[in-house]
Amino acid sequence: xxxxxxxxxxxxxxxxxxxxxxxxxxxxxxxxxxxxxxxxxxxxxxxxxxxxxxxxxxxxxxxxxxxxxxxxxxxxxxxxxxxxxxxxxxxxxxxxxxxxxxxxxxxxxxxxxxxxxxxxxxxxxxxxxxxxxxxxxxxxxxxxxxxxxxxxxxxxxxxxxxxxxxxxxxxxxxxxxxxxxxxxxxxxxxxxxxxxxxxxxxxxxxxxxxxxxxxxxxxxxxxxxxxxxxxxxxxxxxxxxxxxxxxxxxxxxxxxxxxxxxxxxxxxxxxxxxxxxxxxxxxxxxxxxxxxxxxxxxxxxxxxxxxxxxxxxxxxxxxxxxxxxxxxxxxxxxxxxxxxxxxxxxxxx
Ligand SMILES: Nc1ncnc2c1ncn2[C@@H]1O[C@H](COP(=O)(O)OP(=O)(O)OP(=O)(O)O)[C@@H](O)[C@H]1O
Ligand SMILES: [Mg+2]
Numbered sequence: 001x002x003x004x005x006x007x008x009x010x011x012x013x014x015x016x017x018x019x020x021x022x023x024x025x026x027x028x029x030x031x032x033x034x035x036x037x038x039x040x041x042x043x044x045x046x047x048x049x050x051x052x053x054x055x056x057x058x059x060x061x062x063x064x065x066x067x068x069x070x071x072x073x074x075x076x077x078x079x080x081x082x083x084x085x086x087x088x089x090x091x092x093x094x095x096x097x098x099x100x101x102x103x104x105x106x107x108x109x110x111x112x113x114x115x116x117x118x119x120x121x122x123x124x125x126x127x128x129x130x131x132x133x134x135x136x137x138x139x140x141x142x143x144x145x146x147x148x149x150x151x152x153x154x155x156x157x158x159x160x161x162x163x164x165x166x167x168x169x170x171x172x173x174x175x176x177x178x179x180x181x182x183x184x185x186x187x188x189x190x191x192x193x194x195x196x197x198x199x200x201x202x203x204x205x206x207x208x209x210x211x212x213x214x215x216x217x218x219x220x221x222x223x224x225x226x227x228x229x230x231x232x233x234x235x236x237x238x239x240x241x242x243x244x245x246x247x248x249x250x251x252x253x254x255x256x257x258x259x260x261x262x263x264x265x266x267x268x269x270x271x272x273x274x275x276x277x278x279x280x281x282x283x284x285x286x287x288x289x290x291x292x293x294x295x296x297x298x299x300x301x302x303x304x305x306x307x308x309x310x311x312x313x314x315x316x317x318x319x320x321x322x323x324x325x326x327x328x329x330x331x332x333x334x335x336x337x338x339x340x341x342x343x344x345x346x347x348x349x
Contacts, residue, residue: 020174045209078125162206274325
């Protein structure tokens with residue numbers, strides 16, 4: 001027989017200020033009202049988890065059976081997701097029935113919000129479980145975070161963009177506010193050069209994780225020095241807070257987690273595309289990147305994985321993602337050849 005504890009949720013306390021994101025929070029709440037499954041996607045460290053946790057906190061009163069966060073980053077085995085959820089919900093079952101069956105029965109008449117955090121590496125297993133459970137649980141809502149959608153019918157996907165980056169001399173942008181708040185938490189009263197702060201935030205594409213890691217370097221460096229050293233962003237942005245698996249300890253491990261989840265031809269394409277420094281289309285990509293090793297170009301797969309940004313028929317990468325690809329291209333020994341191909345393509349009529 002299943003039993004539960006009497007807790008009404010397990011939302012982790014937020015230990016730092018949340019900057020901006022009002023529009024996203026409102027939109028997520030609306031989507032949750034409309035769909036049983038909402039997935040926040042976006043590049044490494046863009047703030048998906050932060051938004052999901054804040055949403056759960058905001059919506060506590062709307063769910064009589066609580067709001068529950070199930071963090072999956074340390075789970076290696078897709079077959080165990082049901083157990084992970086059951087453990088968080090305090091559900092104990094001693095029977096031979098499958099975990100999804102037990103969960104479906106338990107959730108059938110519950111009114112709760114479940115945050116499935118970090119589904120990236122278990123997308124198919126999460127989808128299979130939710131496909132089984134959600135149709136039988138009309139009052140359950142799932143808010144998933146993942147660098148790619150789960151691919152379930154009825155899923156509402158909300159891509160989370162980086163924070164607004166400043167134009168020249170603009171000190172009101174959210175990215176600048178985040179850098180400034182983290183800087184002052186570290187060194188109260190520190191005077192910051194606004195031009196250099198804006199430059200750092202722009203170079204870091206407005207990615208909150210990268211901005212937080214950069215602000216930590218203020219212990220030893222000035223903002224100008226940080227800006228100057230950002231052409232080696234992966235060398236500079238190390239030493240963040242610990243999360244399970246240490247994914248957010250450095251910018252390299254955060255982006256590397258996406259890289260590990262890519263198939264071989266997606267990694268190769270990511271590396272080769274790093275020679276474009278702005279928008280390109282599928283024809284450009286084919287002309288520069290295709291060869292016997294890479295025949296079909298998985299551009300849409302890279303969009304799905306939050307590696308490429310698509311707008312109409314054009315694509316581009318954030319600088320952080322491009323730099324990672326460039327490092328990989330160098331390691332593959334292909335950098336010179338690809339730079340040549342890109343240059344020759346630019347010259348072609
Ligand atoms: N709007 C924000 N205001 C303040 N801090 C933020 C904001 N968004 C994100 N952060 C901080 O940036 C870091 C990365 O955010 P978060 O963990 O939510 O990213 P993520 O998109 O879930 O990354 P991953 O894809 O690796 O799971 C965290 O330390 C988080 O607190
Ligand atoms: Mg996350």
